[in-house]
Amino acid sequence: MERNALTTGLLAKETPAVIDNLNNGQGTFLYNHNITTVLVKEDEHGGIEIVTDEKEATGTMVQYDSLRVEYPKTADNIFGTLLTAKYPAKTESKLVNEYQSAELGLLPEDAKIPYQEFLKDRLAIRAMVDADCETYNIPTDL
Secondary structure, eight states: OOOOOEEEEEEESSOOOSEEEOOSSSOOEEEEEEEEEEEEEEOTTSOEEEESOTTTOSEEEEEEEEEEEOSOOOHHHHHHHHHHHHSOHHHHHHHHHHHHHHHTTSSOGGGGHHHHHHHHHHHHHHHHHHHHHHHTTOOSOO
């Protein structure tokens, strides 16, 4: 059974480490990314809600996404794991097929847009991973 290694929209009081080694003897680590500070409103029961109005906010927290990555610790492995978590093979194949169908005139021209957006996101993910790996001296590959 395949499980998704990506968890999105996590909240924390303190900024997480970008690379968080799990020290499990297998080289597994968390790649924490898309780290931003958000306004939050805490209710009397301890519930937390993200808000946009500063007057409504009771404080700030850090929101981020976390990806579990297995050995090896390389930029290519982080990128591949993140890309697969966001776009499983079936999803990517569907996007390509719809794009090609639109190219052949079998689908309307706007059927190309989801695949074009995927390619833009893919480039952004690669740039983000490469920048973080450069910062933390993680090689591209072994």
